[in-house]
Amino acid sequence: MLVEINFDGLIGPSHNYAGLSLGNLASAKNAGGVSSPRAAALQGLEKMRANIQLGLTQGLFLPHDRPNLRWLASLGTELETATPQLRANALSASATWAANAATVAPAPDTRDGRCHMTVANLMTMPHRSHEWPGTLKQLKLAFAHPSFALHAPVPPPFGDEGAANHMRLCTDHGAAGVEVFVYGVTGGPFPARQHPEASQAVARLNQVRQALFVAQSEAAIAAGAFHNDVVAVANEHVLFCHEQAFAEKDQFYAALKTALPQVEIIEVPASRISLADAIQSYLFNAQLVTLPEGGMALILPTEAQENERVWTWLTEMVAGNGAIRRLIPVDVRQSMANGGGPACLRLRVVCDPAHVDPRFLLNEAKIDVISRHVARNWPAELTPDALDNPNLWADIAQARAVLLTDLHLDDLI
Ligand code: SUG
Numbered sequence: 017m018l019v020e021i022n023f024d025g026l027i028g029p030s031h032n033y034a035g036l037s038l039g040n041l042a043s044a045k046n047a048g049g050v051s052s053p054r055a056a057a058l059q060g061l062e063k064m065r066a067n068i069q070l071g072l073t074q075g076l077f078l079p080h081d082r083p084n085l086r087w088l089a090s091l092g093t094e095l096e097t098a099t100p101q102l103r104a105n106a107l108s109a110s111a112t113w114a115a116n117a118a119t120v121a122p123a124p125d126t127r128d129g130r131c132h133m134t135v136a137n138l139m140t141m142p143h144r145s146h147e148w149p150g151t152l153k154q155l156k157l158a159f160a161h162p163s164f165a166l167h168a169p170v171p172p173p174f175g176d177e178g179a180a181n182h183m184r185l186c187t188d189h190g191a192a193g194v195e196v197f198v199y200g201v202t203g204g205p206f207p208a209r210q211h212p213e214a215s216q217a218v219a220r221l222n223q224v225r226q227a228l229f230v231a232q233s234e235a236a237i238a239a240g241a242f243h244n245d246v247v248a249v250a251n252e253h254v255l256f257c258h259e260q261a262f263a264e265k266d267q268f269y270a271a272l273k274t275a276l277p278q279v280e281i282i283e284v285p286a287s288r289i290s291l292a293d294a295i296q297s298y299l300f301n302a303q304l305v306t307l308p309e310g311g312m313a314l315i316l317p318t319e320a321q322e323n324e325r326v327w328t329w330l331t332e333m334v335a336g337n338g339a340i341r342r343l344i345p346v347d348v349r350q351s352m353a354n355g356g357g358p359a360c361l362r363l364r365v366v367c368d369p370a371h372v373d374p375r376f377l378l379n380e381a382k383i384d385v386i387s388r389h390v391a392r393n394w395p396a397e398l399t400p401d402a403l404d405n406p407n408l409w410a411d412i413a414q415a416r417a418v419l420l421t422d423l424h425l426d427d428l429i
Contacts, residue, residue: 018122018190021073021369022303022362023158023376024064025117026386027057028079028109029394029412032403033353036108036143039206040355041240041295047400049353053109054394056350058387060112060361063346065383067315070344071308073369074378075158076386078428079416080111080150083409087146095409107403107412108143113356114363115180115245116144117151121222122366123163124192125184130165131367132222136178137169140209157427161371167221176214179363180243181232183250185276189306189366194226194275195219198244198262203237210243228271231263239291245359247294251304251312254339256282258294280339288329297323299330301357304340311341317357321345375425389419 035047068074083106088094095103111117121132135152138144148169155166170176186193197215200208212229219227232244236258241247248257253276262268272279284294294300296319303315320326321343330343346358369377393415395408402408417429 018124018366018368019073020189020306020364020366021075021372022067022364023075023077023114024060024362025077025112025114026079027053027060027112027351028082029053029415030082030107030398030403031056031109031112031350032107032398032400034104034108034400034403036104037141037242037355039203039209039237039240039242042353042355046353051353051398052350052396053398054390054396057390057394059348059350061383061387061390063315063348063358063361064378065380066344066346067303068378068380070305070313072305075365075372075376076378077114077117077154077363077376078420078423078425079109080147081416081429082109082412083107084146100404104400104403105143110144111147111150112351113360115360116178116243117363118155119176119179119182119218119222120363120365121195121224122184122189124190125195125224125226127223127225128165130163131365132165132167133159134167134176134218134221135169136176137172138177139172140175140177140207154428158373158376160373163367163371170214170217170221174214174217175209175211176218177209177243180245180360181210181215183248183255185250185253185255185272185279187253187276187278189252192225194228194272195224196228196230196250196272198230198232198248200232200237202234204234206237206242208232208237226275228268228275230268233260233263235260236291240295241291242355245301246298247291247300249300249302249304249359252306253278254280254282254304254312256300256304256314256340258284258289258291258300259286260291282333282338282340284329289326293323293325297326298352298357299326301359303358303362307342312339313342313344314340315344315346315358317352318345318347318349319352375423385422386419389422393418
């Protein structure tokens with residue numbers, strides 16, 4: 017039986033605000049601020065718990081090995097002597113944003129009937145460019161069953177940012193779908209992180225039968241939509257997006273309607289919610305999920321509820337009795353301050369849960385165990401200066417290693 021599983025990245029003990037992501041407005045705004053890795057991870061875990069309580073299947077990815085000494089060594093340096101910039105890159109907890117881990121093509125969409133995953137190279141941002149070996153290692157464990165096919169990243173210079181620029185539309189998770197690959201060409205002052213050549217390569221590697229390739233609008237990237245999932249989200253037959261998300265939206269909508277006549281496009285007009293409000297509130301960086309009792313819910317950041325224009329539009333939409341029936345705000349403020357909303361924190365995989373290594377699946381009891389560990393061992397506060405402290409390097413590596421042992425995942429140490 018195929019179900020959608022959301023695999024959330026547990027926020028790592030080095031979660032900090034070093035301001036490393038050009039084009040990500042929250043990252044720039046909060047640069048230099050004091051983070052709380054402990055609160056961040058606990059917020060993420062409570063989101064996972066809330067999703068389990070909704071009746072959804074929940075998975076987990078573990079924090080990567082940080083500081084990444086191997087990466088520094090490959091650059092001919094080490095922690096003690098690295099420049100502060102390289103050190104911050106080596107310490108980033110950015111692998112937590114699992115929507116950027118890989119692009120997933122579920123079995124019903126692929127030519128060989130396997131569920132394919134291509135790991136993202138994340139090459140545009142230095143702090144994210146060294147995530148992929150850790151991601152691949154983890155995916156190889158979690159998805160070792162022969163019903164999965166894993167692919168190493170597309171090689172540089174073609175930037176690939178994973179599922180954050182990919183949407184799947186279908187009548188039902190278990191039915192064949194059309195996969196939409198969204199890429200950027202120019203972003204005004206900001207980099208376009210998803211290159212069209214990479215999107216096409218991923219579609220080929222993943223053996224996707226029905227693919228559409230769509231450009232992001234320059235205006236969206238320039239306004240801070242460094243990934244498409246900041247301005248659009250899809251689930252089953254519903255596409256929920258901002259009017260200015262795509263470069264040639266009429267052509268895209270027409271192609272989508274041809275590929276999937278049942279598609280329902282819920283477009284938010286710029287006259288009601290500007291791109292600036294969309295990016296500040298992250299209403300599109302929501303998890304759009306199908307509830308077990310039927311109907312869909314949007315799991316949104318509390319920032320969306322606090323923006324009056326956004327919340328008014330959303331409550332009107334829900335009152336209209338369309339496909340989206342419920343709005344569920346969640347507090348992921350620590351991650352939001354780095355530009356990571358509820359949707360960034362998870363990778364969706366449609367598969368048979370029996371084929372997934374159970375160490376990567378969650379229930380509430382396991383969340384309790386992990387939360388206790390985080391409360392004891394994750395730093396309560398981190399300033400960017402603290403990243404220079406050798407005691408911190410040892411503490412965060414130890415905190416992660418102990419958790420992995422507790423979860424019988426020593427293979428990842
Ligand atoms: O890649 N932030 C991440 C946020 C990723 C959000 N993911 C999705 N939209 N799916 C990024 O920009 C900030 C790190 C810092 O500033 O230290 C950061 O990497």
